[in-house]
Structure formats: structure tokens, C-alpha cells
Amino acid sequence: xxxxxxxxxxxxxxxxxxxxxxNHSTISGNEYVYWYRQIHSxxxxxxxxxxxxxxxxxxxxxxxxxxxxxxxxxLPHATLRDTAVYYCIVRVSxxxxxxxxxxxxxxxx
Amino acid sequence: GAVxxxxxxxxxxxxxxxxxxxxxxxxFQATTMFWYRQFPKxxxxxxxxxxxxxxxxxxxxxEKDKFLINHASLTxxxxxxxxAHPEDxxxxxxxxxxxxxxxxxxxxxxxxxxxxL
Numbered sequence: 214x215x216x217x218x219x220x221x222x223x224x225x226x227x228x229x230x231x232x233x234x235x236n237h238s239t240i241s242g243n244e245y246v247y248w249y250r251q252i253h254s255x256x257x258x259x260x261x262x263x264x265x266x267x268x269x270x271x272x273x274x275x276x277x278x279x280x281x282x283x284x285x286x287x288l289p290h291a292t293l294r295d296t297a298v299y300y301c302i303v304r305v306s307x308x309x310x311x312x313x314x315x316x317x318x319x320x321x322x
Numbered sequence: 323g324a325v326x327x328x329x330x331x332x333x334x335x336x337x338x339x340x341x342x343x344x345x346x347x348x349x350f351q352a353t354t355m356f357w358y359r360q361f362p363k364x365x366x367x368x369x370x371x372x373x374x375x376x377x378x379x380x381x382x383x384x385e386k387d388k389f390l391i392n393h394a395s396l397t398x399x400x401x402x403x404x405x406a407h408p409e410d411x412x413x414x415x416x417x418x419x420x421x422x423x424x425x426x427x428x429x430x431x432x433x434x435x436x437x438x439l
Contacts, residue, residue, distance in 0.1 A: 249430075251366075254413070254433070255432055255433060256326075256415045256417075256433045257366065257417075257430040259427055259428070259429055259430075298365075300365075306426040309371060310368075312358075312367075312368075313365060314365050315365060
């Protein structure tokens, strides 16, 4: 799997958009970009995934650059409940999910 | 999204005993499930891949005789920690692969907190 690089931690003001970057410069053409988050002492929660096109669901938006070497997860209106560790994972379909250290997002009142 | 459950959510046991953790996919059939372990302030570490009807595949450094995995049905995988010791105390998390969405998304259970005294 391609390796990903994420900032160790980020802060975001409550109500503002949280933009979490991820670099995956060695991504292969058949690898998807997945985002999960883990709230303290819970199992990881699936957020969103994409291949080439930007994606949006009820939780977040995923913006993938045209060269696919990086992506950004956007939480449009962050709340205190969005405080968590966010993991960007690149994998081919049917492959296991391997977690890196992720980004610890703190939403501040 | 798809739902994966784990039981128990927490367990405390004495050193030397065995503990079984169940992982169930509630609304889909999962031919493949995964077991992870997480120590405090660390990321999740994959332990093994559990395949329905066949032997599990263990990651390097994980003792297969200590962590017994059984995937007897398409909705249930179990992890048994045999002869548990305090160093086995950890947060154990399972996930199940849902093939029905085309891109093979993995969904995770809520985790089981194991404390070995």
C-alpha cells in the first residue's frame, strides 16, 4: 500500500470548517483513499472514500487532487463531537486496512 | 453504514485464564474479518485476518497459538486470548469487510477492553 503522511495534530474552532490534509504521493492507479476517525476509546468509524473524483456524504467531503498525490477531508461545520483521531488510508480493494498515526483533531469551543 | 458488534465490551480476568471475544457483522455477510490491538496512545495494530471456513492469517510477530481465531460463519469471528498475562491487557477491535458496496469497505466494531490482573 502507498504510504500516507498526515499532520500530527490540528485545532479547529467550533462551527468552522475543519480541513485535514493527507499526502499520498506514491499512490497507485487502483488504490482508493479512505478516511476513518476514532473517538477516544471507541472503534474506528468509516467516514468517506474516493478514487479520483471528489466525494461528499452526510459526514464530510473528500477532495482529491487531480494527480491524486494528496487529498483533503473537510468537515464543513466542526462540532465538539468531531474531536478525534483522523486516519487517511490508501489501499486497493480487498486489501487490509493498515493504520498510521493519524491526525489528532481538537475542536475548540 | 454497516454495523459490526463486539462482545463483551470490557472484560477483567486473572492471569493464566483464557478470554473469548466475539465479533459479529449484523447486517451483512463477511467472508473476511480482521482483528486489531491498540495500546494506550498508539495506533491500531493489525493482528490477523480471519477468513470464513479457513485458517486465519497472522501478522508477523503475533503468536497464533496465543491468539486463537475462529471464523465459523459468515457473520461471526471469535478471538480467544489463551493463558492471558498482564501484558495482553489492551483494546481489541475487530472489523468486517462488506463486499456489497463495490469498493470493499471495512467497518469496525466498538472494541473490547481487556484487563488482565
